[in-house]
Amino acid sequence: MSTYPESFEALVRRRQSIRQFFDTPVPKEVIESVLSDAQRSPSNCNTQPWQVHIVSGEKRDELSTALLDAHDNSRPSPDFYFDMAEYPEPYVERNHAHAKARYDALGIARDDREGRAANLRRNLEFFDAPHVALLFMPQFGDGVRVAGDLGMYGQTFLLSLTARGLGGIPQTMLGLYADTVRDALKIESQFRMLYGISFGYPDRRHPINGYRVGRVPIGESVVFHE
Numbered sequence: 001m002s003t004y005p006e007s008f009e010a011l012v013r014r015r016q017s018i019r020q021f022f023d024t025p026v027p028k029e030v031i032e033s034v035l036s037d038a039q040r041s042p043s044n045c046n047t048q049p050w051q052v053h054i055v056s057g058e059k060r061d062e063l064s065t066a067l068l069d070a071h072d073n074s075r076p077s078p079d080f081y082f083d084m085a086e087y088p089e090p091y092v093e094r095n096h097a098h099a100k101a102r103y104d105a106l107g108i109a110r111d112d113r114e115g116r117a118a119n120l121r122r123n124l125e126f127f128d129a130p131h132v133a134l135l136f137m138p139q140f141g142d143g144v145r146v147a148g149d150l151g152m153y154g155q156t157f158l159l160s161l162t163a164r165g166l167g168g169i170p171q172t173m174l175g176l177y178a179d180t181v182r183d184a185l186k187i188e189s190q191f192r193m194l195y196g197i198s199f200g201y202p203d204r205r206h207p208i209n210g211y212r213v214g215r216v217p218i219g220e221s222v223v224f225h226e
């Protein structure tokens, strides 16, 4: 199994959300190495509350069909409420900057609602990735700390993919159809779905993977106290 020796700084900056994959499957032992890396993520009081389902092959195709059906027939079933319209500034502006870069890369105009809807739907085809990891969490309390732990897990997972020449994309959109996912994979209802990560070999020549999303200066996120 090959790894890519590079500095941590370079690795973090090379990671990007991938939205077009080749359909070539990733060898099982490589997936297991990524899972083993992600398992090293920190968690509140070492609770390791992540429950991860890796879906590949025929099951992946069946799941995508079920998700598209739920989406096309307006049957969302999120475990966790999400409405981007409720975000105040400055978060809206940052979202717009990303959306603009994304749609410009694809040549989709601002008023092209159909083009945007079709692009959104690609989430449920896992952007052609051969694998998807679905991140579930046990249901108790307000779930905030457990959700934080799942975020830690996701970033380690994504960096491990990147270090191995793979790529991935975290997807809230998959969690908007939590009941559909649970039904398709026969997952017990006590586990709630936070998000998914489609992953595989990135098609780096596709324009959707050809732009990078900026970050605000650290002064907008960090306050130093001395």
Ligand SMILES: Cc1cc2nc3c(=O)[nH]c(=O)nc-3n(C[C@H](O)[C@H](O)[C@H](O)COP(=O)(O)O)c2cc1C
Binding pocket: 015, 016, 017, 018, 098, 123, 169, 170, 171, 172, 173, 174, 195, 213
């Ligand atoms: C928890 C989480 C959920 C996300 N959900 C989606 C999603 O459903 N669809 C999508 O295209 N991108 C999704 N993204 C990707 C973000 O748009 C992306 O991380 C952000 O624009 C920064 O770009 P970068 O990851 O390429 O650095 C998600 C990211 C995170 C962390």
